[in-house]
Amino acid sequence: MAQSMLLYWSSGSPPCWRVMIALEEKQLQGYKHKHLSFDKNEHKCEEVKALNPRVQVPTFKHGDIVVNESFAACLYLESAFKSQGTRLIPDDPAEQALVYQRMFETNNLQQKMYDVAFYEWYVPEGERHESALKRNKESLIAELKLWDGYLEEMGKGSYLAGKNFTMADVVCFPVIVFFPRLHCPPERCPRLMEYYKMLKDRPSIKASWPPHWLEKPEGQDMLKNL
Amino acid sequence: MAQSMLLYWSSGSPPCWRVMIALEEKQLQGYKHKHLSFDKNEHKCEEVKALNPRVQVPTFKHGDIVVNESFAACLYLESAFKSQGTRLIPDDPAEQALVYQRMFETNNLQQKMYDVAFYEWYVPEGERHESALKRNKESLIAELKLWDGYLEEMGKGSYLAGKNFTMADVVCFPVIVFFPRLHCPPERCPRLMEYYKMLKDRPSIKASWPPHWLEKPEGQDMLKNL
Numbered sequence: 001m002a003q004s005m006l007l008y009w010s011s012g013s014p015p016c017w018r019v020m021i022a023l024e025e026k027q028l029q030g031y032k033h034k035h036l037s038f039d040k041n042e043h044k045c046e047e048v049k050a051l052n053p054r055v056q057v058p059t060f061k062h063g064d065i066v067v068n069e070s071f072a073a074c075l076y077l078e079s080a081f082k083s084q085g086t087r088l089i090p091d092d093p094a095e096q097a098l099v100y101q102r103m104f105e106t107n108n109l110q111q112k113m114y115d116v117a118f119y120e121w122y123v124p125e126g127e128r129h130e131s132a133l134k135r136n137k138e139s140l141i142a143e144l145k146l147w148d149g150y151l152e153e154m155g156k157g158s159y160l161a162g163k164n165f166t167m168a169d170v171v172c173f174p175v176i177v178f179f180p181r182l183h184c185p186p187e188r189c190p191r192l193m194e195y196y197k198m199l200k201d202r203p204s205i206k207a208s209w210p211p212h213w214l215e216k217p218e219g220q221d222m223l224k225n226l
Numbered sequence: 227m228a229q230s231m232l233l234y235w236s237s238g239s240p241p242c243w244r245v246m247i248a249l250e251e252k253q254l255q256g257y258k259h260k261h262l263s264f265d266k267n268e269h270k271c272e273e274v275k276a277l278n279p280r281v282q283v284p285t286f287k288h289g290d291i292v293v294n295e296s297f298a299a300c301l302y303l304e305s306a307f308k309s310q311g312t313r314l315i316p317d318d319p320a321e322q323a324l325v326y327q328r329m330f331e332t333n334n335l336q337q338k339m340y341d342v343a344f345y346e347w348y349v350p351e352g353e354r355h356e357s358a359l360k361r362n363k364e365s366l367i368a369e370l371k372l373w374d375g376y377l378e379e380m381g382k383g384s385y386l387a388g389k390n391f392t393m394a395d396v397v398c399f400p401v402i403v404f405f406p407r408l409h410c411p412p413e414r415c416p417r418l419m420e421y422y423k424m425l426k427d428r429p430s431i432k433a434s435w436p437p438h439w440l441e442k443p444e445g446q447d448m449l450k451n452l
Contacts, residue, residue, distance in 0.1 A: 053372055065319060066327075068327065069329075072330045076319070076322065076323045094291050097288075097291045098293075100295070100299075104296075107333070126355070127358050129352070
């Protein structure tokens with residue numbers, strides 16, 4: 001089955017990584033894939049363009065089915081391989097609601113992290129403002145506090161949506177990992193840092209760890225002054 | 227069943243509206259609800275705060291289950307009431323993949339619409355730049371072209387993910403409606419305008435139409451110069 005899958009991806013991209021974790025968790029190792037370099041702009045290639053009008057990664061194909069949005073690909077994989085590998089969305093209504101809730105809250109954490117760590121990348125030089133970056137930092141600090149509180153409330157050893165690893169972890173871990181990597185002061189989110197340590201060696205995560213991070217384990221310090 | 231549901235919402239908010247359309251489609255009329263005014267900052271009230279640490283609407287409760295992110299609430303309702311009312315996520319894998327794909331692409335359309343229509347609302351006066359607004363407009367125009375192309379490709383009378391009304395329409399319609407309302411030139415997205423006309427009188431949509439838009443059918447012209 002995995003042989004009829006093709007993933008175009010780039011190293012270190014949270015949306016790509018979450019699809020890769022989902023593939024691992026659903027025991028779909030052996031899927032075909034093509035690693036494209038962001039730095040060389042390889043993700044803007046004709047192959048991707050042919051499958052994805054947004055010309056971005058991840059671009060994912062399973063047989064004739066193309067599903068490129070990372071959340072969409074993850075939900076599709078869980079639905080198509082429900083009984084295979086890790087069950088990522090529980091049946092119990094209350095558990096399921098919490099998984100969905102944390103999954104979609106991830107967009108807030110991701111955007112707020114980008115708005116600080118990659119501010120200079122996203123905002124052209126003449127349009128940058130100290131006041132905006134300051135506001136972004138405050139917003140990210142508040143967001144981290146929220147997530148740390150969620151983990152605190154659920155107790156030691158919890159995953160993001162309870163006692164089991166779920167789709168909430170699949171989609172959020174590749175964002176959380178940026179905090180230790182980009183030197184976020186650990187006191188900003190001590191529970192998230194414990195969570196990070198608990199998950200970083202999980203087989204699905206280790207198997208899909210960004211290769212350029214393995215070569216260069218130390219990231220830049222964009223979150224040092226948070 | 228609907229009697230054990232409680233929705234806090236504000237008029238005209240796309241995230242609130244999509245939960246309301248889902249409730250209508252799933253035949254859950256009769257749910258309890260509380261309309262909070264954005265203008266009066268009512269959505270920052272203690273009742274909402276008690277259920278939603280982000281203190282925002284929608285805030286949604288079903289029995290003891292709280293699920294506030296709009297996409298999460300919509301997926302939860304479909305899952306909990308799968309065989310009731312309209313089936314919003316099809317079983318067929320290819321159809322399902324397309325529904326998920328368009329659902330999550332909606333975030334792009336929504337963000338890009340906000341970045342133009344509400345630029346002055348989001349960006350403090352001293353941080354505004356003509357160059358940024360121009361870039362936002364170009365990005366929105368390209369986004370609209372993409373969606374118009376999706377509808378063009380699927381043919382006249384199609385919904386966003388094919389021949390049936392699905393969750394893609396539930397989550398995206400409340401964003402699309404802003405284009406005619408805020409005077410977007412119809413030639414920017416002729417297929418989306420046809421789609422809008424086809425859907426605006428659908429019972430679930432009509433029943434949940436923002437009350438302050440009924441009082442004031444003409445919106446401001448923030449998208450006039452797109």
